[in-house]
Amino acid sequence: MSSEKRDNVFSRFKKLSIDSIPKTILVAITLCLFCSMLVSLAAVKLKSIQQENQLRDKQKNILQVAGLYSEGINIEETFASIEPKIVDIESGLFTDKFDPKVFNDLKAASDPLLSVALEDDPASIGRRSNYATIYLLKNKDGTIDKLILPIYGYGLWSTLYGFVALEEDTNQIFGLQFYKHAETPGLGAEVDNPKWKGQWKGKKLRDEDEKLMIQVAKTPGPNEYHIDAIAGATLTSNGVNSLVRFWVGEAGFKKFLTNFKNGKI
Numbered sequence: 001m002s003s004e005k006r007d008n009v010f011s012r013f014k015k016l017s018i019d020s021i022p023k024t025i026l027v028a029i030t031l032c033l034f035c036s037m038l039v040s041l042a043a044v045k046l047k048s049i050q051q052e053n054q055l056r057d058k059q060k061n062i063l064q065v066a067g068l069y070s071e072g073i074n075i076e077e078t079f080a081s082i083e084p085k086i087v088d089i090e091s092g093l094f095t096d097k098f099d100p101k102v103f104n105d106l107k108a109a110s111d112p113l114l115s116v117a118l119e120d121d122p123a124s125i126g127r128r129s130n131y132a133t134i135y136l137l138k139n140k141d142g143t144i145d146k147l148i149l150p151i152y153g154y155g156l157w158s159t160l161y162g163f164v165a166l167e168e169d170t171n172q173i174f175g176l177q178f179y180k181h182a183e184t185p186g187l188g189a190e191v192d193n194p195k196w197k198g199q200w201k202g203k204k205l206r207d208e209d210e211k212l213m214i215q216v217a218k219t220p221g222p223n224e225y226h227i228d229a230i231a232g233a234t235l236t237s238n239g240v241n242s243l244v245r246f247w248v249g250e251a252g253f254k255k256f257l258t259n260f261k262n263g264k265i
């Protein structure tokens, strides 16, 4: 377009009334561009803060499941008593292949080089990472007080992500806690109810013959292994039952727990 023509178009546009269609469209487009710039800027600026908050929230949940959390504590400082370690699930041994501070178990679970597809998949997770970040709560003398294992799997509407804390005997449960899920408030989301979660404390995973016994069920079972299913939320309860049994079972942390118990690590 020649500059004469362009000036012509511009001066004709200027002469249009303020509520003409072209000027309305121009204002709308300008406003949209401005707003989208603001949103993008906010998203970029806030990303690191969001990541930091997510990390703090995860640490808070680990402290909660380990019984170390109370309102107002300094999460970062308290978390210093917990050591993250990477477990090679196949060998059941610790590995230094990855830095536990940055290793992302969930990302690894979707990487074909770092995970396996599950044929038997009771937790409905599709693939399982070959490596998992676990957390060791240590006593002042350096001995281990509790083992905190990540667990996740499908409930009714969503994947529930959480932790199970075990006493150093690797069999007695200290606590269970989910930090993310989208089950229905008042039904499946009752997994977060302190009264329901409280049932897990002191329950055992296995009997003397190493048979996996822990179960979440509607029908009563042997008290030391039994967790009552949530009333009106049997499907979420079944999901929790399957995912806990999967992660502490043969395809999960069983080898690691056995190695730990036998002093091999």
Ligand SMILES: Cc1cc2nc3c(=O)[nH]c(=O)nc-3n(C[C@H](O)[C@H](O)[C@H](O)COP(=O)(O)O)c2cc1C
Binding pocket: 156, 157, 183, 184, 185, 187, 188, 189, 230, 231, 232, 233, 234, 235, 236, 237
């Ligand atoms: C809107 C709506 C949301 C529900 N959310 C859940 C849920 O989060 N978890 C769950 O197990 N059941 C949920 N249910 C109920 C299930 O459909 C099913 O009835 C229930 O799990 C059976 O449990 P019960 O045998 O204890 O009654 C929901 C039902 C409705 C209508």
